[in-house]
Amino acid sequence: MSWLSKVFELDPAGLNWPRAVAFLDAALVPMFVFWAIGHEVYLLSALFGLLFAALSDPGGGYGHRAFSGAVFALVGAGVTALAFGIGAEAWGWLVLAAFAVTLTAGLAVAFGVRRFVNAMLLNIWFIVAVGYEFGIHKEGHVTSYTWAQVLAWTGGAALWIAVTFLWWLVRGRTDQGRPFSELPGDTSRKKLTGPLILFAVIRAVVIGGTVALAFGLDLSHGSWIPIAAMIAMKPSLEQAALVSAQRLAGALIGAVLAGLLLLVPTGEHGLRLFAVERGLEVVALVLLMHAAGIRFWNYTLYSAAIAAGALILVDLGQPSDYAAEGYRVLWTLCGVGISLIVMLLAGLLARRASRTRSQPA
Numbered sequence: 001m002s003w004l005s006k007v008f009e010l011d012p013a014g015l016n017w018p019r020a021v022a023f024l025d026a027a028l029v030p031m032f033v034f035w036a037i038g039h040e041v042y043l044l045s046a047l048f049g050l051l052f053a054a055l056s057d058p059g060g061g062y063g064h065r066a067f068s069g070a071v072f073a074l075v076g077a078g079v080t081a082l083a084f085g086i087g088a089e090a091w092g093w094l095v096l097a098a099f100a101v102t103l104t105a106g107l108a109v110a111f112g113v114r115r116f117v118n119a120m121l122l123n124i125w126f127i128v129a130v131g132y133e134f135g136i137h138k139e140g141h142v143t144s145y146t147w148a149q150v151l152a153w154t155g156g157a158a159l160w161i162a163v164t165f166l167w168w169l170v171r172g173r174t175d176q177g178r179p180f181s182e183l184p185g186d187t188s189r190k191k192l193t194g195p196l197i198l199f200a201v202i203r204a205v206v207i208g209g210t211v212a213l214a215f216g217l218d219l220s221h222g223s224w225i226p227i228a229a230m231i232a233m234k235p236s237l238e239q240a241a242l243v244s245a246q247r248l249a250g251a252l253i254g255a256v257l258a259g260l261l262l263l264v265p266t267g268e269h270g271l272r273l274f275a276v277e278r279g280l281e282v283v284a285l286v287l288l289m290h291a292a293g294i295r296f297w298n299y300t301l302y303s304a305a306i307a308a309g310a311l312i313l314v315d316l317g318q319p320s321d322y323a324a325e326g327y328r329v330l331w332t333l334c335g336v337g338i339s340l341i342v343m344l345l346a347g348l349l350a351r352r353a354s355r356t357r358s359q360p361a
Contacts, residue, residue, distance in 0.1 A: 020293025042152035044342035045314045049156025052121045060169045079122045080153040086145040087133025093214035101126045106200025112187035127230045131223025132314045148220035149159035221327045228335030250303020255332035258311035259325045284312040
């Protein structure tokens with residue numbers, strides 16, 4: 001119970017509702033735009049572009065913030081183009097791309113912790129986007145264009161740059177701190193040590209393997225395996241065991257919550273189904289809003305909100321029934337279980353390497 005209480009321990013100082021409301025205000029713009037034009041299939045890209053651009057905002061002078069945001073948006077646009085461009089291709093290409101993107105993100109720590117965090121955000125987005133595109137292609141009744149998905153992502157990121165510009169003017173053109181000041185801001189170069197490289201390779205192999213398992217076997221709702229594995233897996237060997245447990249618990253809670261909510265449209269048709277789906281998009285948006293506000297209030301609940309919001313948007317257009325929910329929860333357990341096993345093995349390797357280095361020559 002003591003360990004469980006630590007996993008769900010709340011830090012009142014970590015709540016930031018103004019930040020959450022700012023994200024909600026901005027996110028309502030793409031939501032209503034895509035509702036108005038009838039292309040809700042691009043909402044996921046716009047929302048994640050907006051959220052991750054906010055998370056990557058380095059603060060400081062507006063010129064520096066705008067430049068950093070533009071670079072992040074352009075790199076994210078490339079990742080988006082890759083994900084949606086190959087999402088309907090043979091599963092071997094998905095495995096290769098997932099391995100390459102995850103390995104590159106893991107090695108980005110050489111350019112500083114801040115850039116490593118940004119690379120991890122784009123890594124998560126790539127896995128979510130691939131699963132989303134694969135589901136769209138499999139269902140076949142929704143049309144999605146890669147260029148439009150890239151434009152939606154870029155528009156979401158650009159919207160955050162515009163919001164920060166307006167706030168900069170309101171505050172009298174003064175420098176601002178990072179919106180997520182709790183995230184690392186260190187941009188100093190770091191040496192790629194053996195353990196860092198090893199763990200980056202292990203993560204890439206795991207994510208590539210889960211993608212192969214999900215799409216190679218053509219599992220029903222199989223995209224939940226790599227998404228759960230990515231959310232649950234810690235990004236580095238140095239991360240504390242407590243944070244690892246919080247990521248695992250959050251991924252499971254988010255998946256169960258998303259699965260229950262996706263049961264709501266079961267058996268609905270016509271206008272009522274349309275209304276329920278729009279309502280679930282609002283629920284997903286509210287979950288992402290809470291994630292922006294509780295990031296450092298409790299990491300477990302933050303992970304749960306991110307997982308639930310992403311999974312609802314990814315699987316919203318796919319049929320839902322009790323069998324589907326069973327598969328979704330089962331694949332989530334598989335993804336989380338794979339991450340847990342790999343983290344345990346990586347921890348053993350790290351301790352063994354540490355003992356070897358400490359032994360006298």
